[in-house]
Amino acid sequence: MRVLELMNWRYATKAMNGNKVDDEKINRIIESIRLSPSSIGLQPYELIVVSNPELKKVLRTAGNNQSQIEDCSHLVVFAVWDQYTPERIHAWFDLVNEVRGVKSEGWERMRNGIVSSWPNRPQEQNFNHASMQAYIALGVGLIAAADERVDATPMEGFNPSEVDRILGLNEKGLRSVLLMPLGYRDEEKDYLSQAKKVRKAMVNFAKHID
Numbered sequence: 001m002r003v004l005e006l007m008n009w010r011y012a013t014k015a016m017n018g019n020k021v022d023d024e025k026i027n028r029i030i031e032s033i034r035l036s037p038s039s040i041g042l043q044p045y046e047l048i049v050v051s052n053p054e055l056k057k058v059l060r061t062a063g064n065n066q067s068q069i070e071d072c073s074h075l076v077v078f079a080v081w082d083q084y085t086p087e088r089i090h091a092w093f094d095l096v097n098e099v100r101g102v103k104s105e106g107w108e109r110m111r112n113g114i115v116s117s118w119p120n121r122p123q124e125q126n127f128n129h130a131s132m133q134a135y136i137a138l139g140v141g142l143i144a145a146a147d148e149r150v151d152a153t154p155m156e157g158f159n160p161s162e163v164d165r166i167l168g169l170n171e172k173g174l175r176s177v178l179l180m181p182l183g184y185r186d187e188e189k190d191y192l193s194q195a196k197k198v199r200k201a202m203v204n205f206a207k208h209i210d
Contacts, residue, residue: 006146008197013068015185015190026139026182030076032144036043036137040114042092043083044130045106045137046174048077049165055166062162062177068153072181077163078138079174080130084118102181138178143158144180 030047036046050056051074060069069075081088092110098105118126138154145152157180163176165167187193199205 010146012153013185015186016068016071017186018071019184029144033137033141036140038133045080045134050075063158068181072183074182078178079135079176084126086115102113151185
């Protein structure tokens with residue numbers, strides 16, 4: 001019931017009032033995203049969390065002038081790996097072995113299989129796969145923000161190459177795929193703040209096969 005309450009409360013906020021979100025809330029939201037599931041747990045993305053006012057203003061120009069980018073408290077940029085490399089994959093498997101304190105034969109077979117195949121796939125295929133993992137994390141972030149009563153807006157409508165240039169992501173082997181402004185709704189300016197939530201009726205949405 002708690003999740004349903006949160007999902008009914010949240011919406012894609014179109015105008016934010018510029019008020020700062022407490023660092024403790026931001027940290028819990030980011031931690032929730034960090035704990036998100038991903039394919040084999042690889043987490044092929046990083047978060048860039050921007051609170052600098054001047055930088056948010058510059059990033060707004062790359063975001064089709066969407067006001068939330070500048071008026072939010074913190075702008076979360078989901079930046080995914082541009083390619084799956086042996087080094088990145090080995091680093092993940094090494095981390096698992098270190099944290100869990102074990103090294104199993106089956107796990108190492110999986111490592112060798114992935115290292116020998118994933119880096120050889122087309123770069124765009126790997127980028128798309130990494131992007132899908134970021135979308136999973138975005139969903140977790142939206143619910144975590146709602147749990148903190150912090151408004152959040154999932155954004156695809158921006159110029160990724162320009163965001164990459166501004167943040168210097170290409171030099172780090174990263175590409176931006178999603179933006180998530182975090183802040184508080186401006187109910188006077190946001191035409192959606194009092195609007196009813198619109199979704200398909202359950203009968204048209206879910207089909208049960210017994």
